[in-house]
């Protein structure tokens with residue numbers, strides 16, 4: 040994806056616009072790779088890298104956002120995840136390179152081969168002169184309604200920490216079962232969004248009913264996780280490594296689920312390869328998965344999800360896990376037409392994904408039980 044974007048974009052010399060005297064640009068959150076800024080009047084945010092050397096990774100993330108948001112930016116049902124749409128990528132003028140803006144051509148974006156065009160003019164909506172390092176804009180994920188943040192703190196935080204930080208989003212750690220009943224310390228400052236495991240989620244949802252706020256059921260959330268993961272795996276072709284799944288705000292519905300943060304994702308599938316009318320001898324997988332069959336790669340995806348991610352329900356979480364699996368497999372079934380000639384292979388690779396996920400969980404449960412004895 041990356042090479043094609045570089046080829047298609049035009050390089051243009053851009054003189055930075057006038058820098059606003061008193062910048063209202065606010066740093067609202069940060070991770071280990073990027074920082075997120077917001078200008079109060081806008082419904083977009085700016086993701087910038089902490090280190091210049093990471094510009095290619097950021098550009099690739101921008102492309103991932105384009106492909107991913109085109110398959111899931113407008114949730115239809117409770118429990119479905121939305122993905123922020125990216126708008127523009129900005130590479131500042133360097134010693135040996137001109138400045139460059141790349142538009143995400145969302146309006147005519149095809150799911151599997153996102154197209155970009157270069158923009159010769161600086162859009163007045165963007166404040167690129169504020170950024171010395173590569174940056175892109177995307178939709179703002181609205182913060183949770185203040186009532187939700189307040190109730191979360193009252194229910195799950197010790198009194199002494201309730202004023203240390205404000206809560207904008209909550210991470211849906213449905214694979215975690217070890218959160219304390221009450222959190223007694225948090226790192227001050229800008230840090231990651233607080234966690235909601237299933238029991239905290241249920242308690243919060245019940246509590247919020249009396250405020251007229253309706254949350255999706257945990258089963259709907261689990262199904263939505265399966266659906267978005269299957270779409271990222273099979274429609275976008277990425278391994279979904281280190282993405283974040285959160286509960287955020289929504290002006291229309293009170294709450295909404297969002298998936299975002301794609302800078303660690305690796306392409307594993309060449310999605311166009313599955314779209315040929317007939318089977319070809321061309322490779323289907325790529326990068327570090329290039330030597331794998333679809334089933335071998337799917338098994339490796341399961342290992343990654345099991346060993347590194349905390350969001351997805353685990354097989355032993357009965358009553359929840361089935362919904363996650365149904366969400367994933369239902370998406371595979373519904374997508375049959377996308378990979379007509381390979382429908383059988385995709386189905387059996389998805390089965391392999393769950394066999395491995397369940398095997399790893401059973402193994403871990405057995406180990407834990409042995410240690411308890």
Ligand SMILES: Nc1ncnc2c1ncn2[C@@H]1O[C@H](COP(=O)(O)OP(=O)(O)O)[C@@H](O)[C@H]1O
Pocket residue numbers: 067068069070071072073074075084086123177178179180181208231232283299300301302
């Ligand atoms: N589109 C967005 N709208 C609102 N907040 C966001 C958005 N994207 C990211 N964030 C916030 O910024 C934090 C850091 O962004 P993220 O993309 O996760 O950076 P990193 O790649 O460093 O992990 C996230 O955990 C989240 O709280």
Ligand SMILES: [Mg+2]
Pocket residue numbers: 070071283300
């Ligand atoms: Mg992050």
